[in-house]
Amino acid sequence: MSKILIKNIKSLLQAGEDLPRYKAGAEMENLHTIENAFLAIEDDQIVAYGKMEDWGGITDWRDLEVIDADGRMVMPAFCDSHTHAVFAKTRESEFEDRIKGLTYEEIALKGGGILNSARKLQEMDEEELFQDAMLRLQEMMSYGTGAVEIKSGYGLTVDAELKMLRVIKRLKEESPLTIKATFLGAHAYPPEFKENHQGYIDLIINEMLPVIAEEGLADYIDCFCERNYYSVEEMNQVLEAGIKYGLTPKVHVNQFSIQGGVAAAVQHNALSVDHLEEIDDKDIEALKGSDCMPTLLPGCSFFLSIPFGAGRKLIDNGLPVALATDFNPGSSPSGNMQLLTSFACVKMKLTPNEALTATTLNTAYAMGLDQTHGSITLGKKANLIITKPMESPALIPYSFGANSAETIIINGKKVN
Ligand SMILES: N=CN[C@@H](CCC(=O)O)C(=O)O
């Protein structure tokens, strides 16, 4: 058995036995902090924590590693509940086109964007996709991420969608990170189905989903509900088909326009609605009283120069908010969760505490990991960040672009 004791922790964040599955509204500010704390790990689990003065001492020193945190904070590792971390190639030429004045939507209408990524992914072999994604996950982990949701959606053919999902399955097996897989066949329409949307939806329903279910390749079903992509009716068809195969909806909605996708997703018991750069009062009403997690993606807002989601308004309406990277080659080529907390504070007016709740407990919920991740709770996975020495957790969003994580522990093992 491997054992770690972390002592003299300045502040132990998001710690407790009676935390809710997610925090909403004013509760998001409460970081459930224990000052001057200890934490004990056995194998991959948190087995004890509390105030230093309540620490019972050590009876069995065998195989025990002691870490003196000495002024550092300890917090749950980030959960990144929305990524496209398996992709073929970067798209920096589109980045340059946007700098020169083209919009993301104009680039997509010319065959760039998702279709550009799909062409490249269709040509790439599984091994190379896997190796490249492993490197990305490694980098994400170095910024303190302990769990990642990864979507398909750059395949857009039966073979290429399955190839992506098989890569994600292998990442689940071989990466130390906890990974959830989302089937996003409905990410765009392949050019040959531009005038025949139903033909492609039939392919998703009749050719892709049965194999995905048979091979256990996905946990969630997603759809990009947006003008020029999937209408609400088209999304409903895809979600209903996924639900029949046991997949829970988690969807892209309201990135550029409001189509009514939020209410439709809530009606389908979506675990999360993601993007929400555009939102209206009807959407907010639809979310109230549901357990659907509004998930904002500030990296995408920053990189595409589109509005930042109304995080402050959602929280002031008593709703929860989660924040994820949307790591992908087109709209958000960064997997750094710490940077998001800076964007959320500066551009969405979340407080630092709210931003840390939105990237730990609330994202764990948004990827179905609330029983095992996202907080310091007995029996949960020992996926932790020991920060650099700091006086306040506000230093994490404050130090934008820096890496405030000094030591990362994943599954009870130091990984750096
Ligand atoms: N909006 C849809 N999908 C991705 C971007 C995909 C791409 O540009 O490659 C997103 O979440 O931003």
Ligand SMILES: [Zn+2]
């Ligand atoms: Zn996305």
